[in-house]
Amino acid sequence: MAVREAEPLGSLREVKEAGLDREDLLGIYRNLLITRGVEERGHILYRQGKIPGSFYTGRGNEASAVGVATAMGPDDVGTPLHRDMGVHVTRGVEPWRIFAQYMGRADGPTKGKDGNVHMADSKLGLLAMVSHLPAMLPVAVGCALAFRIRQEPRVAVGWFGEGAAARGDAHEAMNLAGVRRLPVVFICDNNQWAYSTPTHLEYPIEHLADRAAAYGFDGVVVDGTDVLAVYREAKRAIEKAREGGGPTLVECQTLRMEGHAVHDDAFYVPKELFERWAERDPLERFRSWLRENAELSDDEEEEIAGGVKRLLNEAIRRADESPLPDPASLLEGVYATPEDLDTPHHK
């Protein structure tokens, strides 16, 4: 079974059919800007020595993350990874909490216990990633299993990189999901590199989405820099899963536009590759699309960009006011108490 390669989404009419009105489109644009802004600002804070440890960004992957998250329903859940800041942003995590997380402050979602994008607000339907890739895929499948057992019309979305696709967890998760036709959608952020390792040393086939055939479900390849195409494919897959149609593997093709993390200058990535993909910058692509297809005006653009700028300034200020965690909090929560179970998912 050959995978389907998704067409780009062209006109405003097609987009309307896919369920997005102009308000939604501007919201997507705003989320793209916030996503990139959070990571750019984070990078600066890191260089200023305000962020301990290491620092990762998802530059190049914003459309993929925002597009998928936009397609999720309010009760759906997801397990985004280190290139998927856009998912947190789109689901409504307040940027100041993200900066607090970066800076190891008490008000970050993990209260300084974990760093980077190793966080999530479970009230917003997101589960905090672990470093071990792609361990969150079986967990996402388990969420879908709960939905299936309870016959809830909810879908779980699990992310993984094309590099992490090599690990057993990806296989066990997809096989179980396929056998039980669970309501889960697998999103592969294929950014062509796993740290310094190119795809031909990671997997020996053309499209990772072809692997869906090994598990009895559909695969689709989509241009991950085209937020609308990503949205449409994710939406299709999510609604199919919701209707009992089983899993889909959506491969979003992008390029990781920076090094693996701040310390990595990506010397091993051919310059031309960066140049070629820079022309397909997800934000710029969508901005032009909005101007051409949705009459985005200079004023509107400025207003959105200005709003995002203010939001981020304010977020950094507020995060910086958040205290460092009290050393005494180290041992808090190693074990859960029964009260901890009163979270939205545990009702």
Added chain:
Amino acid sequence: MAVREAEPLGSLREVKEAGLDREDLLGIYRNLLITRGVEERGHILYRQGKIPGSFYTGRGNEASAVGVATAMGPDDVGTPLHRDMGVHVTRGVEPWRIFAQYMGRADGPTKGKDGNVHMADSKLGLLAMVSHLPAMLPVAVGCALAFRIRQEPRVAVGWFGEGAAARGDAHEAMNLAGVRRLPVVFICDNNQWAYSTPTHLEYPIEHLADRAAAYGFDGVVVDGTDVLAVYREAKRAIEKAREGGGPTLVECQTLRMEGHAVHDDAFYVPKELFERWAERDPLERFRSWLRENAELSDDEEEEIAGGVKRLLNEAIRRADESPLPDPASLLEGVYATPEDLDTPHHK
């Protein structure tokens, strides 16, 4: 990419082309008889209380095991599993040592440390399986990696059950083998059940061999009760690997003709299924083939059967003379000494 479904091997001429002369054919027949005989006798010994622990057989899988092992070259190596007694027999493990292993005696290949078919004679190019399925697949791939690094014309053969195909080890092994085009052949003993679990609860596709496409190599489905067809397909795959053509996944279709182990009466397997596959008994099939195509005479048949019977009687006698291990040997070999490395593989 659809897998190839192998044709049965028809005439003596075809078989000759595949590299087997009449002597070889009679050898194969003998190995099939020994394989079944070892397990049948083992079963009796078990009921007599002479074998501790549990007891497993590969009834129904003899042709698959013997066929593949016959196709291996003398310097090739393999990691056979609990249904693959025929591999040990074909590679030349003496039956008395197998009985000694079953009975936990000092002369078994593991000296009483492990039981069942958890054994192997490394001098014969076999690696002892662990219970954890299919952990030996990455190990087989590692053997192939050594051959590739040293540019030796050797091939590794790794076995797994269709049930164990669900585990991450199968995936990681096949992916690495595919990426590096290593000289390894994967043999799936598809006996339709994993303990009590039917295939549709183990994997959601028609043929497991289809998974080869997920790793960029060929898959083939073969009738695992037809020893000659298995031989031909295994030979093809092994020689292809030897010539640098990379891995193949060979799925041998059989039925596990008994319970998972002695304690299991297989109540969950439909009776008709057993009846249907009993008609395709691998030994009987090959015996008739030999009579029809290779002029196997009554005398010859009797001679072979008689020889096997004597071999097994003698083997059991000898095994029974082997002492139980000395308790003091418990701690021997927890750590290897440099001298231990003077094995055939470590030259």
Added chain:
Amino acid sequence: MAEKTYLQAISDGLREEMRRDERVFVIGEDVGVYGGAFKVTLGFQEEFGHWRVIDAPLSETAIVGGATGAAIMGMRPVAEMQFADFVSCAWDHLVTVAAKQRWRAGTPVPIVVRLPSGGGFSGGPFHSQNPESWFAHVPGLKCVCPATPEDAKGLLISAIQDPNPVLYFEHKHLYRRIKAEVPDERYTTPLGKARTHLEGDDVTVVTWGAMVYTAEEASRELDGDGVSVEIVDLRTVLPWDKAAVLESVRKTSKVLVLHEDTRTGGFGAEIAATIAEEAFEDLDAPVKRIAAPDSPVPFSPPLEKAFIPQVDDVVQGLRELAEY
């Protein structure tokens, strides 16, 4: 009250909890039609259906990772490893995801993993292990090792209702060998609390699981010597009941720590080290450990006998302590 085997107590406890709490479901290999390798869930699928008694593919990672996801979504999964040994294939999910998620991200993971453990029947290196010591070094997990039918039921129900990932080690050698009265009604036995299996004054044995019975037999052999043995059955290895152990040690001043798993780095070391540190002035003899020697678990009966601590070994250890 009815007399039940250890196995039946586990089975009944689980069934009752599934009847009471529809969030509870079972997932594992062959747990459905077959009722599990040891028949703990026999008949469950008929009663609860295919979606609460799930025959999983041979996929320990998917089983435990899947249970984790389902738990976070509000279910109470009880995952079965066919043998405890195979939990090594789910190790990463237990130590990386389940154990740390509450602490890191505030998300509790209320799963139970049932682990048929232990040797004594020539199961060999891969069907006989007692892996509790590995996990007892992982903050965030709980490790339960019941010895009696009553505890087996009460601890299982507590484990299911506990908001944390709980590894429930059930000793295979006790399954059908140990029978005792088990209350019919639902009850919980608290995690983290030891039980005095036998009261005594001269020497304390700290142990758990099948070794409780080995200690008991050994103590009987010491009756003639006039040595009175106290047996503390830990019941929960993580968190372990330090207070109860120290109390017994303060009474007897002599301790034997006994476990079936191998010695070096086994959890007995933690207990012995803690006693030696916190009850230093109360000890009249060094804390003695008896455990399996440092090798894999052997198959052949004479080797297995040399591996698993025997009554005689314990008798000798107790005598040495008594005479110290």
Added chain:
Amino acid sequence: MAEKTYLQAISDGLREEMRRDERVFVIGEDVGVYGGAFKVTLGFQEEFGHWRVIDAPLSETAIVGGATGAAIMGMRPVAEMQFADFVSCAWDHLVTVAAKQRWRAGTPVPIVVRLPSGGGFSGGPFHSQNPESWFAHVPGLKCVCPATPEDAKGLLISAIQDPNPVLYFEHKHLYRRIKAEVPDERYTTPLGKARTHLEGDDVTVVTWGAMVYTAEEASRELDGDGVSVEIVDLRTVLPWDKAAVLESVRKTSKVLVLHEDTRTGGFGAEIAATIAEEAFEDLDAPVKRIAAPDSPVPFSPPLEKAFIPQVDDVVQGLRELAEY
């Protein structure tokens, strides 16, 4: 002799052994073009080619399982985990296959797994762990934890030539911080032998890895008190040098066991329990343990400082022992 960082010593030792013994090869994620996450194998691929410096897929199971197969076929693989934490994804292969194969089947598995371990730089819960205690409970494995550049090289060469699976824990916080003279020629440092890092008479500290330096700093602070501290650097955690430890304990009669990993079930318990059992009559104070508290490793600096044992903690522990 030249002064080298701990990192350079590892790199040089590995490179020299690869030049000397063509059976040695390296496999891991990003070890080739990139030279490994910490640049230990920088330039190796240029020198040794693509088939001796293998960039593996993100597949810890395939890396360790593959190394095992290659070792059985006569190679001497050196596998790199990108961070020690990720070895949890290869756990099954280490404990099930590699550790038991010689004992069960007579087939030695001479592999080395390099594990960049330890915290101190806000790596958080998944890039800071010290997983040696888990493995130190697995008969058949060896666990090496060098503290000095000289040992780092000598132990690595021994590990490569050892016929057993050896886990080589290299502490990331020492990589570029610790510099010392390292012999230029090839030499081996024996596995299983401790080293006296500092001689003293009053209190023994038993430790390894980065904590050797924490102990050293603490001992300096006690100079003024007239307390003389002996530091025993275990170097190998499995098998550990019991004789050397007991000898030091018999001299000083007081011991502090110190490690960076968490306390409960940590390998310090084994050491403390053994001392308390075998040197009971020689002890003038209870064996004290200092280790990280029982939580995952935190990210934020004040939390990480509260987690990793600090010089002050050790000073206080030593004072308590001295005054006991």
